[in-house]
Amino acid sequence: GENVEQHPSTLSVQEGDSAVIKCTYSDSASNYFPWYKQELGKRPQLIIDIRSNVGEKKDQRIAVTLNKTAKHFSLHITETQPEDSAVYFCAAIPGNTGKLIFGQGTTLQVKP
Amino acid sequence: KAGVTQTPRYLIKTRGQQVTLSCSPISGHRSVSWYQQTPGQGLQFLFEYFSETQRNKGNFPGRFSGRQFSNSRSEMNVSTLELGDSALYLCASSFGGSKDYGYTFGSGTRLTVV
Numbered sequence: 001g002e003n004v005e006q007h008p009s010t011l012s013v014q015e016g017d018s019a020v021i022k023c024t025y026s027d028s029a030s031n032y033f034p035w036y037k038q039e040l041g042k043r044p045q046l047i048i049d050i051r052s053n054v055g056e057k058k059d060q061r062i063a064v065t066l067n068k069t070a071k072h073f074s075l076h077i078t079e080t081q082p083e084d085s086a087v088y089f090c091a092a093i094p095g096n097t098g099k100l101i102f103g104q105g106t107t108l109q110v111k112p
Numbered sequence: 113k114a115g116v117t118q119t120p121r122y123l124i125k126t127r128g129q130q131v132t133l134s135c136s137p138i139s140g141h142r143s144v145s146w147y148q149q150t151p152g153q154g155l156q157f158l159f160e161y162f163s164e165t166q167r168n169k170g171n172f173p174g175r176f177s178g179r180q181f182s183n184s185r186s187e188m189n190v191s192t193l194e195l196g197d198s199a200l201y202l203c204a205s206s207f208g209g210s211k212d213y214g215y216t217f218g219s220g221t222r223l224t225v226v
Contacts, residue, residue, distance in 0.1 A: 032213045034213070034215070036217075042219065043202065043217040043218060043219045043220060044155075044202070044217045045217070046214075046215065046216070049213070089154075089155060091155075093213055097168050098143065098145070098160055098162075098167060098168050098208075098213070099145065099157040099160060099168045099170065100145070100147070100155075100157060100204075100215065101157065102147075102154055102155040102156075103154075104154045105154060105155075
C-alpha cells in the first residue's frame with residue numbers, strides 16, 4: 001500500500017550544525033515530494049518540494065535530495081538556527097492521486 | 113492574498129453528536145483536501161474535492177463525509193461522533209490542475225469529543 005516512513009522521530013542539534021531528515025516511500029509511481037514545517041499550534045507550511053524528474057533542489061539553507069531508484073528522499077538544513085525548531089513532515093503523492101501521504105514527523109530542536 | 117480559512121477554530125462536542133467544519137480556499141483554488149491530525153496517527157488524508165466532485169478518498173469510515181460548493185468552499189461532516197474523532201482537522205487548497213500540487217494549509221479546526 002501507500003506508505004511513507006520518516007526518520008528520525010526526534011533530532012537535537014546545536015545551533016550552526018546541519019540537520020538531515022530521511023524518508024522512504026513505497027509507491028514507485030509517486031512523483032511529488034513536499035516537506036512541511038509545523039510550529040507548535042500552527043498550520044503546516046510548505047518549505048520545499050521536489051518532483052520526480054529532479055535529483056536535488058536547494059533554497060538558501062534548505063535542500064532536498066531524491067533517489068528514485070532507492071525510493072527515498074532527504075531534507076538537509078545547514079547552519080541551523082533556533083527558529084528552525086519545529087516538527088518537519090515529509091510527504092509523497094502516489095501516482096496522480098492528488099493525496100498527500102505523510103511521514104510520521106520529526107521534531108527538530110536547535111539548541112542555542 | 114487571503115489564505116485558507118477554516119471555521120470554527122475550536123469545537124467541543126459530545127459523543128453521538130454530529131459536526132460540520134468549513135473551509136474557504138485561496139481565491140482561484142478549485143481543489144480542497146481534508147486531513148486529520150492526531151498525535152498517534154499523524155496526518156491522514158480524508159478526501160479531496162475538485163469542482164464540486166469528490167476526486168479522492170482516504171480510508172475513513174462513512175461517518176466522515178464532505179462536499180464542495182460552486183464557489184469552491186468545502187464542508188466536512190462527521191456524524192455519530194466518537195472519542196477517537198478528537199483531532200485537529202486541516203484543509204488544504206490548490207489550483208487542482210493535473211500535477212499541480214501547490215497545497216496550502218489552513219490553521220485547522222481543533223475538535224474535542226467528550
